[in-house]
Amino acid sequence: MSLECFDQEVFNLTNQELKRQCEGLEMIASENFTLPEVMEVMGSILTNKYAEGYPNKRYYGGCEVVDEIENIAIERCKKLFKCNFANVQPNSGSQANQGVYAALLNPGDKILGMDLSHGGHLTHGAKVSSSGKIYESFFYGVELDGRINYEKVREIAHIVKPKLIVCGASAYARFIDFAKFREIADEVGAYLFADIAHIAGLVVAGEHPDPFPHAHVVSSTTHKTLRGPRGGIIMSNDEEIAKKINSAIFPGIQGGPLMHVIAAKAVGFKFNLSEEWKIYAKQVRSNAQVLAKVLMDRKYKLVSDGTDNHLVLMSFLDRDFSGKDADIALGNSGITVNKNTVPGEIRSPFITSGLRLGTPALTARGFKEKEMEIVANYIADILDDINNVNLQKEIKQKLQVLASNFIIYEKAMF
Ligand SMILES: Cc1ncc(COP(=O)(O)O)c(C=O)c1O
Incomplete structure (x- = not known):
């Protein structure tokens, strides 16, 4: 039976939303239009499969096929961000960030992130978010000219002595100087965590400076400038951090991965790896x-x-x-x-x-x-x-x- 016959209410509302998306002009900076191919696999039978664990280390039987799919997503993600490790299971950008903190911090540890009102994200330590409740959060911001003053970040970092510095933003129109952030992180012995949710699509096309090799760990959403399905990813080049990230995501904060979304991430990454992608990002x-x-x-x-x-x-x-x-x-x-x-x-x-x-x-x-x-x-x-x-x-x-x-x-x- 078609959705139209089975549930006309939801069918009609979905079509109403299609009309809104087509007739209007979408200028919310975090939104995008994903590929029909991404939506096709997201709406597939892969949604039926439980696959707690990671490829070849699952807690359920019948995972041979989804193992292959997750491995493709991981390999494409690593190629895209030119790194050695990728976890493609986070259900969202917020859960990716939660996973990074859980992997690298203990409750009460200090983090230094960009103030929400200056362009940072809720998950960068805002008091209403678990990142600000579980960890002791401190903030840097932008100057009146709208730019990050790296000397001020350095001063704050030396006073606070955080265990982790978050860079990356939701509303910042300028390049982020990852090398400078790493310099500061090294001076105070902090991890550097780059949340590139907003700019990932530009980064992989060479349209924004790379967070690697500067950041110890990088997270992103897959649905903003990357134009993939709704979801999150975490990348690193550090083997110890990689192990900690995997256990922080599963079994730390998530259960069964969304295999239909992981497959859709793989399809999205294929697009991101194409020559056409470079033209789009430019x-x-x-x-x-x-x-x-x-x-x-x-x-x-x-x-x-x-x-x-x-x-x-x-x-x-x-x-x-x-x-x-x-x-x-x-x-x-x-x-x-x-x-x-x-x-x-x-x-x-x-x-x-x-x-x-x-x-x-x-x-x-x-x-x-x-x-x-x-x-x-x-x-x-x-x-x-x-x-x-x-x-x-x-x-x-x-x-x-x-x-x-x-x-x-x-x-x-x-
Ligand atoms: C910089 C940044 N990080 C993380 C997130 C969280 O992503 P999600 O909405 O998928 O939880 C966002 C979303 O707006 C963001 O802008």
Whole structure:
């Protein structure tokens, strides 16, 4: 029986979401469009298999085939990140990070990460996350110019003496200097952990400096700039750390791995290893450059005055509207973004004075510089006259026409 016959409610809602994804413009920096082939294997019979353990060391019978699949995912992941070890089992980026901490730290140990309000992630020690509850967390941030001041990180690290330093961010538009972070980590005897969830797709294409050989351990999501299925991965070149990571993930924090997702990760990695991938990643950055330039030409302030990667951070500290107002106005025009705090923030995290915009999803649809220029100008038009609901409706119609020339999926189910 088809899903349509079996459960019309969920079928209809899935199609409604397909329409939303196709008609609107997705500019949330952490979102992307994965391949139909990735979705095909994710929706396969592999979901039925229990395979606690690792290839050739399982706690269940009948794992010969899924062992091969997991080994392919591991080998491709290692090739992609040019490293000796990969664990492809984490169910998400957060669980990957939880696994790294569990492997390298004891409860109460000190960690130093980027402040959530400065662009870090919840799992980098925020007090509401288990990373901030189990471990004693300290933070570095960005300066008013929107950049990490590595001398300040060094000063804080020398005072705190953390056991682990986390670098990597959710909202940082500039290259991360992994070598500098390692220098600091070595000075205080800390592990360097690079969470490259946001930039992994650029890293593997040579569009962002590599975290290896600087980081002791690296984690990522597979669904952001990598365009694979939703999930996490952990990599290292250190044999002792590798052993600890494997036992921290299973049996430490997870049970049976999601074999359908691991297979989908393998398919995604195949795409990431292709020549086509390099072209995509280059275009993501080039589109972000165009977005940044047009917005600045239209007199909008960007945190750090530009971008090196896939995202731009707009600051409205000099405007009489908030990030939330901008988020709503763009949403009314079918442009999905998210509000974000900015350096020197004066508003609450629910209101904010900034906006985070990314180009990975539009680039996956085939948008190039010409289309990005059009979109960026529409964004500025909307924000210039933020209370003009009629203009928002008018632009929404124009953007639907533009989007219809870049069909990403013909159907919701594969
Ligand atoms: C830097 C960073 N690390 C980790 C994560 C967590 O990933 P997930 O949402 O898969 O748990 C995110 C997600 O936004 C992120 O931006």
